[in-house]
Amino acid sequence: VLHIDLVISGCSDSDGVDMYGLDGEEMWYADFNKGEGVVALPPFADPFTFPGAYEQAVGNQGVCKANLAVNIKAYKNPEEKI
Numbered sequence: 001v002l003h004i005d006l007v008i009s010g011c012s013d014s015d016g017v018d019m020y021g022l023d024g025e026e027m028w029y030a031d032f033n034k035g036e037g038v039v040a041l042p043p044f045a046d047p048f049t050f051p052g053a054y055e056q057a058v059g060n061q062g063v064c065k066a067n068l069a070v071n072i073k074a075y076k077n078p079e080e081k082i
Contacts, residue, residue: 018057
């Protein structure tokens with residue numbers, strides 16, 4: 001059986017996202033406002049855990065924001081062309 005995994009990790013100056021999905025369904029995401037990971041599977045799904053995923057998401061955000069600052073400085077934050 002072929003499955004499609006999806007991992008999204010990104011940030012901006014004020015926000016961040018970290019999410020895991022499988023076959024087009026969201027399985028887990030980091031809720032940075034609440035400070036915890038959220039399993040987004042329906043109640044009838046087999047129990048599934050993501051040990052250490054929230055801590056990894058927080059680390060990913062630190063790396064992302066550092067990279068963002070470097071890129072803004074390197075590209076001098078050009079205005080978008082319309």
